[in-house]
Each structure stands twice: as C-alpha cells, then as structure tokens.
Amino acid sequence: ETGVTQTPRHLVMGMTNKKSLKCEQHLGHNAMYWYKQSAKKPLELMFVYSLEERVENNSVPSRFSPECPNSSHLFLHLHTLQPEDSALYLCASSQAGGPSKAFFGQGTRLTVV
C-alpha cells in the first residue's frame, strides 16, 4: 500500500463509451500525475497538476481529459478511445518543487475494444 489508490483496477470499454479513472491520495502531497504505460514503451507522462493547476499536458489527445478538483483527487475522463489507448494508466503524487519521491498507485489496466 503506497498511499495512492486508483479505481477501478481493470476497465474494459468500447470505443463509444465514456468512463473515468479515479486516483486518490492522502499523503499531503500537492502534485499529482497521470502516466501511461504501454507494452514495449517507456512510461509516458501525460498530465501534471501542481497545487491543483494543470502545469503540463504532453500533447495528449483531447479524448483524454484530466480533472483535479482538490489536492487529494485526480480523475482522467475517457471518451471515444481507440484500441491503441489500451494500456496501464498510473497515477502518482509527490511534493512539488523539490527532489521528493513520487508515490505511485497500482494502476488501472484499460482495454479498449
């Protein structure tokens, strides 16, 4: 248990569905992140929120829409995904502004059919 909880752990969705991934941390961190982990590729940073403001969007398609309502919660809203979006989506949190360590959730395994 790392203190970062992601739900659901597994998700299968059709290309026309709308779903959301949830991430929650109670570590007192003020930065949260979404990473995508695909087979045979390095982890890709998707979004960074620092102090509840989005500070980075790494050219992620608009079919992925993040939301950070407070410093403890982070969502990733999904709609009209493609099969190539199937991957493990990892949430992480840390203290912003210094070399603190990032804590990762266990991830959501997403399959788009």
Add this chain to the structure above:
Amino acid sequence: AQSVTQLGSHVSVSEGALVLLRCNYSSSVPPYLFWYVQYPNQGLQLLLKYTSAATLVKGINDFEAEFKKSETSFHLTKPSAHMSDAAEYFCAVSGFVGAQKLVFGQGTRLTINP
C-alpha cells in the same frame, strides 16, 4: 531536456549472483536520479534516489546505485540476487524546478534463475 537509456531490456542472473542493471542519463541541469521497481500487476515502488548528496546511494532490499557524473551513469547493483527480485526495473531522471516530472527509461526485466 532530459532522457534516460537503460542498457538491456532483459537481464537474467542466477540466484545468489551479482545483479547489475545499467542506466545512463542525459540532463541539461543537475539531475535527480531514481530507480523504481514494478512487480507484476503493481504500480511502481521507489528503490532509491540520488539528490546530489552522497554519490553512492543505498536503497531498500540491499540495492544500491552509484552516481558517476563523468560517465553520466547511475547503475543499480545488488550483491546477491534473490528469487523475489524478479521484476521490472525503471531508471528515471528529473530536474529541480517545479513539480517533479520523472522521465523514465524503457525498463529492464530482471529474471532470477534458481
């Protein structure tokens, strides 16, 4: 800009043997360097980190890594491999300013032979 290269996508060692996982980095600012481990169906867990203090960093489960600026390397070692060390290992680099944005290497899958 920062990047990480992990040499060898798959490393196999015998139980009790030395583990050596290689990582080279590129960074335009003084780097912070990390090694993470990922067990099957799990998220990433921090093994150790280098933050410009001692160049030899000790982590959990007897892992350690040495920062060598001249070689731009941060290789991970463990004197004696255990079966439970079988996992995927990721080297990562980040800068200092702003939120901590980790740039990961491709990962190295470590297999332990009995």
